[in-house]
Every structure is written in C-alpha cells, then in structure tokens.
Amino acid sequence: MSISNETLELMRNHSSIRKFREDPVSEDQLTAIIGAAQMASTSSNVQAYSVIAVTDAALKSELAALAGNQAYVAECPVFLVWCADLYRLREVARPHLNSAVTYEGSTENFIIGTIDAALAAQNAAVAAESLGLGIVYIGGLRNQIAAVAERLGLPELVYPLFGMCLGYPDQSPGIRPRLPQQAVLHRNRYDAEETVRQVDEYDRIMSDYLSKRTGGANETPWSAIMAKWIAEPNRLDLGDFLRSKGFLRR
C-alpha cells in the first residue's frame, strides 16, 4: 500500500482474537475505550445506544453458554454488550412531550439505534487495538436474545446487537483476506455484474487460504460457504423479539 500511518496500519492488521491472557483490562483503559466510542458520529446527537461491561465471572459464563458455548466469552477479562437504546430517550423526553403520539418504535428509529451502537462499537474496537488489546465481536449473543436481555435487565426499547470480548491477545491468528476492493466499491452506480464477477477471484483466494490453514483438509470456496449460510434458518425469532421490545412497530 502506498499511503500509510499508524492508525491505518492498526486497522490493516486487525484480526479477531479468541484467546486471551489473564491480565486484566484496567479501569483507565476501559474509560479510554468507551470515551473513544462515545466520540463516534450519532444521528441528530441522539446517542441511541448503551454498553454493558460484564466482568462478573458467573455472568460471563452464563452469557458464554447462551452465545453457543463460546469459551472466550467467559475467559476474556471484560465482555462488552453493545445495545441499541431508545429507552433512555423516551424516558427523558417524557416530561417535555406535548403530544401523546411518539415514534420511538419506528423502523427508522430502530435503524438509528442499531447504527449508533455499531459506530460506537467499532470506535471501541479500534481504540482497544490501539492499546494493544484484542477483540472479537460475538453475534452469537443473538442466538438466545430474549434470555440475554432478561439476564442483563434490558428494558423495553433496548436490544443487544452483539457482544465484544476484550483483553490482551494470547494468539496471533493472522489476517483473513477480504473481498477484492472492486467487489464492494462501486462508482456512481451499483454495478451488479462486477460485484458478482469479483467473487470468482475471491473464491480462489479463500480456497487457498482455507487449504493452507487446514493442511489441505478444507478448500471450500467462499461462495459455497455463503450458500450454506444463506440456507440456514438462523435466529428466525428475532423479528418477534424486537417487536416485543417495542421496536419495528411502524
């Protein structure tokens, strides 16, 4: 790459960490990480997210089990749960409202909360890595989302997008190749043919990558893995759960 600086290098070297040393994450580090998260952009300054830092060992174990027995959720020193949060807004707005009709449950506001939480989380990820810590996002937290929400005491209008393990890395998993840039970057107009065509090249790249990591045991092309993924009836209770929490009502 021709252009470089410390921050770009940091992002280029990202890989998810699933094995952590026992060393703790300090309160100062956590403050810095969440502080960076808070500086991410937010729609109309609504800051429609919350994050729960889980350090209680028993609770981490419970969440690890709920997320599909991912041991690193229990083993990392701090497990962050990132939530979209329209609850805080509705509560603080209440005394000022002239109208009985409000729209916190709209699809638009669901998207706003989801985006706000994701932008904050990604800043946190970059901040953590800048401090020599490692992270992995835990989408498995949506496997049994109602149980997770109950266990964390999430009120109406709050839902957990994902978890994030945080701690000092005890592995160097290497960098997984991404799609060719031309597959994700379009010019002035979505190029449906090109985005699909570029996957041929990526199928070869990922086949090689998998083969090398498994000593030749697995060389499934990416598109075949995606076919399996898309045919899986994954987390189909999510829509009902979200509506039960007051989201996606309009």
Next chain:
Amino acid sequence: MSISNETLELMRNHSSIRKFREDPVSEDQLTAIIGAAQMASTSSNVQAYSVIAVTDAALKSELAALAGNQAYVAECPVFLVWCADLYRLREVARPHLNSAVTYEGSTENFIIGTIDAALAAQNAAVAAESLGLGIVYIGGLRNQIAAVAERLGLPELVYPLFGMCLGYPDQSPGIRPRLPQQAVLHRNRYDAEETVRQVDEYDRIMSDYLSKRTGGANETPWSAIMAKWIAEPNRLDLGDFLRSKGFLRR
C-alpha cells in the same frame, strides 16, 4: 485523560465537517480508506455491504436535493453511499444451493447487513480523518430512500444506510460534548435509573454549549430537543420500502 496515543487522540478530536475545500481526494486515499473499511469485523465473513463512491457532479447535486438540500453533499469531492448488501451473497450462492428455501430476507440478515455496513463505514471515517480529511454522515439519504435507491441502481436486497461526505475540511466546528460516560456505560446489568439520572447533568452541559454557540439565543436542554425529535413522524415509509426490497420478510 490519562491514557493517550495517536489513534485515541484522532477519535477524541472528531467532529462532523460540513464545509470542504475544493482539493480532490486522490484515488490512493480512497483506496486506503475503503481498504481500512474492509478490514472491519464482519459477521461470519459475509461482508454484507457495498459502498458507492459518487464523484459525478450532477449525481451529487441530485443526491443533495434528495437528502433535504444539504449543500455539502454536492460540494464535497467524494460522496460515499454505504449500503447493506445481501444481493451479492444471494447471487453467488445460487449455483451452490441444494435447497429452494433461503433466508436472505430474514430480520437477522437485515441486522447483519446493517451492522457490517456501519462497522466498515466507521473504519472509513477514522481512516479518512487519519489522512487529514473530514467527514459527515448523511442520514438524510433516508428521507427519500426509494428515489435514492432508484437513482443509484440498487437491486433487491441492497439499501442505503447513510451517505458520507469526504474531503479536506474548510472549517473547525469544535467538539460537541457527549453524554456523561455513566449514562451509556452500565456494569454487569442495565441501570435504568442511572442512565436517566445522568441526563440532568448533560442537559446543563448542552444548554451551556448551545447558548455559547448561539450567543444566548438557544439554550434548549437536550432532553427537550429529544422530546421534539421523538414526536416527529420521521421516515415512516422506511419499513415498507425495506420490505419491497426483500428485507424484513421473516
């Protein structure tokens, strides 16, 4: 703050830029920015997003109008449109499918695409700022989302989350204070009382901040602004639009 480094400082100094110099963004810069975006985490490596770099002047003007006449959309040298994209996945999966039933349209996959796009975009924002560029997210792109999708040729299973102006800053707007950290950071359990209580302090902070920026003309507390925001019937067509694009079907 006690802990610091170049990357943390960069994130702490973020503010949205709405006035840009005419200097172009180079192809090398764009490559580096999108490259950083691609290195963000992605759920099960699905990379369910696309980004459209708009540099055509007429198209930028049209999008500026559709986004509520935000002049900086037309004025910035590069306008990025960040999209959740399940279309590419479905297309490349097709030849490998054994099953006629697939779940690309589930609420879960809508959330995955939305999160993947947001994480990538936030890495792009940080990368851009590390190069001395400025950005602003444009949620107004959802004001007339069907027209935007049509104008950019977005196929089924692709939707624009937001735009992002990119260019050299021609202003220094200063940093907007965020909620106290205790309002967004919970410990082991969601603390509904504390998150609301902390807003009293933020109401004072934002009142002062607004008053200073408007020479005393405006000192509306944040919670009152939020009340107005939550009572607005904003973008209520979004759910129908998304379903028409194949999202949120289950």
